[in-house]
Amino acid sequence: MALNVNVLREEFPILHQEVNNKPLIYLDSAASSQKPRAVMQAMDHYYETANANVHRGAHTLGDRATQSYEAVRDTVATFINAKSRQEIIWTKGTTEAMNLLASGLSQSWQAGDEVIVSRMEHHANIVPWQMAAERTGAIVKVLEINDKGELRMEQLDELISERTKVIAIGHVSNVLGTINPVKEIIAKAKAKGIVTIIDGAQAVPHFKVDVQDLDCDFYAFSSHKLFGPTGLGVLYGKQARLEALPPYQGGGEMIERVSFEGTTFNKLPYKFEAGTPAIAEVVGLGAAIKYLESQDRSAIEAHEQALLKRAEELAADIPGLRVIGEASNKVPVLSFVMDGLHPSDLGTLLDQQGIGIRTGHHCAMPLMEAFKVPGTARASFAFYNTLEEVEALFAGLAKIQRMFT
């Protein structure tokens, strides 16, 4: 059944407003997605009826808070098909998950050990590895891409060596929209006993992810890109891998017993969750996932692909527009540059027309280098966008071109 986008948009209050006296057209969901009403309601309800600290257990509100909060761990485990709730760790976001992993895994590295990342990674999946490499004398190796913005998979066998400890790859590129063949990469790594980490921040908002089917060791994503609140992320890890990993931060919650003679750490998942967590945000994420799961996900995917296809058709009609990222397998993200127009000019002049896109290097400077551009303009779509909005984007671009001639 086709998606009724107009009905669905009613659930997203923020979309119904004017900016710069024009109806808002939000095409920046890859940076942060908008939230359905259910998310705000769940958070309000939590604060109005259950707010207290979790896991303290001395009173009713504390019990309610703990219950609502821990229930979402099960929701997330089911959402990505993790084996158990112990495999779901709350973080501040994908970035913190990557830092946690780089910090923990690198503790057993020797100088000369190797990490493989790809050219198209977000800085969050590059810099933590560089920092860990700096500390340990390890080396960060790069899986390159082709002109279409796809991983050069034939390079992978050459890159993998006896010293490869970790392969950390994005499931979907935030700039190009490319869906990477991570399952194939994971299988190759697994055969050599290499730890696999998938940055799924741009994947989970668009399609169903099954971590057991992928068979990765770790998978990370952010709540705010998944129609949930900001300041929260999820790190999935296979139980054995998480058990073997040293704690990241010390503090409350993550301990079993503390004394000045020595401290023992709490069991999973709490070992990695020092301090009071983002309880209301977790509750909000639970509502976001429930909302998403209540939709027809294949209809959502079909609609998103229709948006992308329309965007690609219209992009081809604009003289001097070059699409960056033409992989055959993409989520609805369109990066582009235009002759004689700086991305920042495009961003400013589209904003005047009520259209919000992202411009710049998108925290992926090594990728910009590969395409020899200082930055791009990026329109990223979600299921709440309409074909009319895609058309308005290109009408807006045509208008901008006229202003410059």
Place this chain on the structure above:
Amino acid sequence: MSLPNLETFKNNPYGTETAIDDVLENFEFLDDWEERYSYIIDLGKSLPEFPESEKIEANYVHGCQSQVWLIHMQDPADGKIYLMIDSDAIIVKGLAAVVLCILNAKTASEITNTDVEAIFEQMDLIRHISPTRGNGLRSMIELVKSIASQQ
């Protein structure tokens, strides 16, 4: 590699021939965003050529979205500070021309006593120099102010 001579700096029409009041007057007659931004684009296009040899790290004003370069020279005769600015983004260049109309060819005390934000507010362009925009314009204005305060 040497700075352009003082004459080149003085040939910059913005802040000399074209004063901010002229820009404000023109701006008032523009009805909609298209006309206003077309005007800013035209200002940007007419900014005097910035020497390529001066596009170096030392003259680079950091911004996330676009690049901005700024050089200055003081006239020892009257103490006036002359500025040249460039950017890879045209609208930033146009807004830089507005800044030049306000701050170029002024004395240090004139520069430090000028409320640039109030003028951008009046032109409804304040968002472009708000701290949330990473376009380097705000840093550029702060840099000019700090140059002036060091005189």
